[in-house]
Amino acid sequence: MRSDVTFNSEELRELLNLWYMNIKLKKVQAAEKLKAEVSEQLAKGEANDDVVKLALLIHSRHHILCKNHAEAEKLISQVEGFSPYLKEEHLYYLHLFKGMYLYSTKDYYNAIEEYGQVESYLGYIHDEIEKAEFFDLFASALYYLDYTNRSAIYAEKAIYIYQLYPAYEKKLTRAKILIALNYIDMGEFDLAEDYxxxxxxxxxxxxxxxVKISIYHNLGLLYERKRLYGAATRYLKKVLPHPDFENYLSTLYMLTSISFEEENFELAMEYYQLGMDHLNQKDDRDYYWKFKILYARYIDKGNYIKVLTEAVKYFKSKNRIFETQIYADELATLYTQEKDFERANHFYRLALGNQNNIVMFHSRR
Structure with a gap:
């Protein structure tokens, strides 16, 4: 762009929209170029305050894309300082980008709080795809923290919009997979299978x-939950030649679990060792403890309660609601069988406390 060309506020707003689109498409080089053009125009002092605030917000989103989290936080805080003077459009992007920043820094619960604030400003956003992408984002965050009912609602909203725009079929497919995962967790297996x-x-x-491998993996998960182990194994084995698949550890975990369940201990230990080898390359403490629990349950039975107790402590510290509830409930049952009612009550309360957290969240707006 020629440095002697000056944009008015409306023209600069169009440039901001183009910058934002390239950020969403993860076109880093194009976004960097547009950032420089926007900065050059802002330096001329011709833009009105509303456009300047919008530029600061989009700049924070650019930093999130580039994983410059400290810089993103500074800009978000700067815009928050203008709170009494922010219009609805600014507030939409402020809560959206702050939620994305918090999620990217693993502050998941506060991220969801921010996303919850976004919805009241959606009426001021006229781009239907922008709305669909927000629903998709919120549904993913809710699913990650095991708020399955609410996640399914937002995934369905995203699907409704995406299916009207053929150019967004990739995002439609992803949303179908996401809603299917929620239905699996809810026990609505027929709906999950359809999606x-x-x-x-x-x-x-x-x-x-x-994409195909991801769907095979999730069909394996579906049939594993239905205890149709033959069908589950058939789909999960299609994933094995693809160790770069992002949920490969989950695939190995399910194959290990199924093999133990079917008392094929030799095969189970082969899958278990593959899981351990993969963990050496890609550290994942969640799956480290899940594999440890499987091993103790079927092989090292004398240490099962000890391993389960350590795992519950870990999952609770990471706010993993689903795992904490499941494993705490199992510990409570084991202690009840041993007539150690004090410990049983402790773990029952812990399991029920996590159930209550889910119910409370679902009852909130």
Whole structure:
């Protein structure tokens, strides 16, 4: 851009929109170039205050893309200082980007609080795809923290919009997978199966191997939950040749669990060792403890309660509601069988406390 060209506020707003689109598309080089152009225009002092605030917010989103979290936090705090003077559009992006910043720094609960604030400003956003992407983002965050009912609601909202725009089929497929995962957790297996097989027919599932592998993995999860182990194994084995798949540890964990359940201990230990080898390359403490629990349950039974207790302590410290509830409940049952009612009550309270957290969250706006 020529340095002697000056944009008025409306023209600069169009430039900001282009910058934001490139950020969302993760086109880092193009976004960097547009950032420089915006900075050059802002330095001329011709933009009105509303455009300047919007530019600061989009700049924070740029920093999130580039994982410059400290810089993103500074800009977000700067805009928060203008709170009494922010318009609804600014407040929408402020809560959205702050939620993204918090989520990217693993402050998941506060991220969800911010996303919850976004919805009241959606009426001021006229881009339907922007709304769908927010619903998608919120649904993903809720699913990660095991708030499955609410996650399914937002995933369905995203699907409703995406399916109206053929250019967004990739995001539609992803949203179908997400809602299917929620339905699996809710025990609505037929609905989950319908969405996964629908996703498998999408064009990008046919042309993109990793999308197809993801669907195979989740079909394996579905059938494992239904205890249809033959069908589960058939789909999970399709994932094995792809160790770069992002949920590969989960695939190995399910194959290990199924093999133990079917008392095929030799095969189970082969999958277990593959899991341990993969953990040496990609540290994941969640799956470290899940594999440890499996091993203790079937092989090292004398240490099962000890391992389970340590695992519950870990999952509780990481706010993993689902795992804490499941494993605390199992410990409570074991202590009840041993007539150690004091410890049993402690773990029952812990399990019920996590159930109550889910109910309370679902009852909130």
């Amino acid at each position: 996964l097989h629908s996703a498998l027919q999408d064009r990008n599932a046919i042309t993109d191997d990793m």
